[in-house]
Amino acid sequence: MVAVAAVLPLVLSACSAGSLGSSGEEGDATSIKLLVDNAPDNLQSAQQLAKAFEAKNPKTKVSVETRPGGTEGDNLIKTRLQTDSMADLFVYNVGSLFQQIDPTKTLTPITQDPYVKNLDESFVPQVTVGGQTYGVPLGSALGGGVLYNRKVYDRLGLSVPRTWAEFIANSEKIKADGVTPVIQTYQDTWTSQLLVLGDFHNVSAAEPGFVKDYTANKAKYATDPNAFKGFQHLQQIHDLKLQNPDFASATLVKGLQMLATGKGAQYPMLSTVISGIKTSNPDQLNDIGFFALPGDDAATNGLTAWFPNALYVPKTTTGGKLAAVKKLLAFAASPAGCTAQAKASTPTGPYLVKGCTLPTDVPTITKDVAAYFTKGAQSPALEFLSPVKGPSLDQISVQVGSGITNAKTGATQYDNDTRKQAQQLGLSGW
């Protein structure tokens, strides 16, 4: 025992963690670290981007590191930024989550850099705060709406619905045919939110001032008739028994399998799950199409869009590393960068860099999503426009969608949830 205690400090100082890994510095090369979340799409995009960049810039080595995604990832990013221990370059959300990492204090602005001009106009405000721009997109945009099985639609002679009433009528026909009309998968709770969050294009089309009123604590989900519709739809699907009977225990993977094999016809979902379908049902990928969640008015039919994550530079990156990182950003914001990313992971919508085009062999879902962008029939999701977003929406929408509570109660609970969040963020007017 004594021997062990005496030897220990020696052991501690002798070994450094992970000495097995390849060492960073080689000659006069600059090596930079890029931190990305572990979602395969983002990780593979980042890796391929790094590889293509290294091929052009042999003096720079880019090592890609991963972190968990979701809220665990949010906390990790904040902690590492606050404690000055961030990697040289990192990938994180845009919009309201980006505002919460205190960009003016923690990040290096890139406003004056020439490559910023290559970014799509819709994207720049998402990474801009106080007149300064901070990020370059990684990956493609995505849509939130309904994935549907085209074979089922063809067999029953259905067409893509442009109003909610048409959607319900289609669903009743599908049900009469013995196929599950609407797939819900509440074991993965986040999937329950799509009918609410994906309805936002319709809310803002009917009520352009909603975002402002909502952020200023004036408009509420429970009392605003347009915003309330998402919760109503959730309840309606349950009341009309349009869901798969095992909605409470089904998972995302099961839902995608049901959709791909035609056991279910429609699945309210984000287009980002393409890679999931590719893993579980690669042969049926092109049987699946996408349409935006329809609202009341066919004339304003359009898509609720989610923006891709962005690459940011922390203040702690300086000198030669900063120069190298900026070169990488310029590469990411160029058509060559998009091509590299598209090679590694299937795009889920258009790239938000000027001059980038989608490969011709993208899945149907991607084409359907991109069509809305081409038409200009899209609005960003609410979370990109307002910092107010309650953290418990997934649990609340599971309750409404499972018939535990009704739409009104759910919407009121969510209003209270957002109030708590706004107070915690210290927003004025709450």
Add this chain to the structure above:
Amino acid sequence: MTTVAPTPPKTTERAPTPVRARRAHGTHSSYPTWFYLPAAVIYGALFLIPTLASFYFSLTRWTIFKSTFIGLDNYTAFFQEPALVKGFVNTFLYAIVTSGLKVVLGLFLGILLTSQIRARGYLRSAVFFPVLVSTVGVGITFTAFMDPSTGAINKALSAIGVDGPGWLTDPSLALFSVALVDVWKGVGLATVIYIAGIVSIPDEYHEAAKLDGANAWQLLRNVVLPLSWPATSTVIILSLIGGLRSFDLIWAMTRGGPGFSSDVVASVIYKQYQAGFYGLSTAGNVILFLVVTAVIVPLSRFLARKEVQR
């Protein structure tokens, strides 16, 4: 470590209290205060100081990047959480079910696995194996087993003609289902501690009892149970604290759902933390700390007193 065999205990029947009274003057220095020192430095610097600092942040609105002093607002906000009452009820239910079962099953398995049973090595490994598996794996495995239609449990039940419930999807059942999995995962730990307790009972007692013609039950009641009391009290304290505080399996299996039906206080706090409400979640931790302390401190005093009286 094993070079010097200690003198076998002569007798321990005498209560140890008089020992303290007649403690010689010099004995004091045989238990020197500096034994505390290394542990105190590490513990103080890396646990106590950060904890005290975090108590201050419970009085602030804290975004990690900046903090604004807001007095007791976080505490008021925490008590207004809609799921709070339900959360406390669930917390106590969960703690009582898990710790109760771990104490009873752990003792039973401890006795069984120190007896001369066949296949003892295999059985010990089987019981301990769940402790080693990561919570993620346990969560996925049992969520799959407990699926109401395709899960292995309900399939097995239907084979004998029973219609199994929705273990995790029925709001009134979800918490108990997770508690059972928690027991499955944690009983190996309790068992190991019991085994240590039973093994360290000097053999003289067994032999004396056998000479007196005690049967198995009397042996258990009069020798094993009282002499493995340190193990029992440790298992009670540890599993109760664990039950009051743990949420990782709840998080892995139900995320507090369906809806909010299996939320415990710790998972409510965790969700606040995940949402970036750092001040609020710290306030929640302070409150949970006070509640757990109010339960554990009297209990541990009571258990310690029983120990001395033995």
Add this chain to the structure above:
Amino acid sequence: MRNSTRTWLGALSVTVSIVVFVVPFAFIVLTAVKDPQQAAQLDFSWPRHFRLVDNFVQVLEARDYILVIAFVNSVILTVASVTVMVVLGAMVAFVLQRRVTRWTGLINFLVLSGLIIPPAVVPTIWVLQKAGLFGTLPGLILVEIAFGLSFSILLFRAFIATIPRELDEAAIIDGASPLRLFLRVVLPMLRSVVVTVIVVQSVAVFNDFTNPLYFLPGEQNATVQLTLFNFQSQYSTSYNLLFMDILLITIPPLIMFLFFNRQIVAGMTAGAVKG
């Protein structure tokens, strides 16, 4: 009669243990050797194709053999922190149990708090940064020690109470120094508890994922639990690889347990000889 009791009790226990413990284990093993499509079903079925080697190689090669690095890190972390935890924990427990002063109550309370209060991440990082230990393995080792001490102290204290004081006094009269008393008299009596603390705390440290994630960031510092994130993310999970990884990181601690389990049994037989 006695022998037959042993046998039927053993048979009964084995049967129950197969249903309760081996079936879930079999589920993990079967899922780990399936192809991705079948694994995603998450049902209890026989694999269509055995992909043991494929899956194994894929998990091993993922992210530049990070699993190997993670193993090295986790083993160093576990061995170092558990060793210190055992020694320091036993020292504190020994004095705490033997010498009752008016501070004892407070110390007991502080020890219990360590089990009750969840660690505060950001302030802990500040302390580590001040000490120049943030992002280093020794820093993380110290953190694990600090967070694990309470458990060790509690367990040791309970068992030291069973060691008769007469033993101490005999040693003191023989002129033993405090250190000698502790190392040569008390610790050997605690053998089975030491083994238990080693087993329990090794599992806790080896399976820890939060502390490495926050206190030792960076790919070259990954620990085994963090490798699970390579196969599981919000939008897609490769269940076959995830379960293969779970299996791979569960087996070494299982082997360790088998080894220490023998130590516990050895303790029993030694006791029998002694008696």
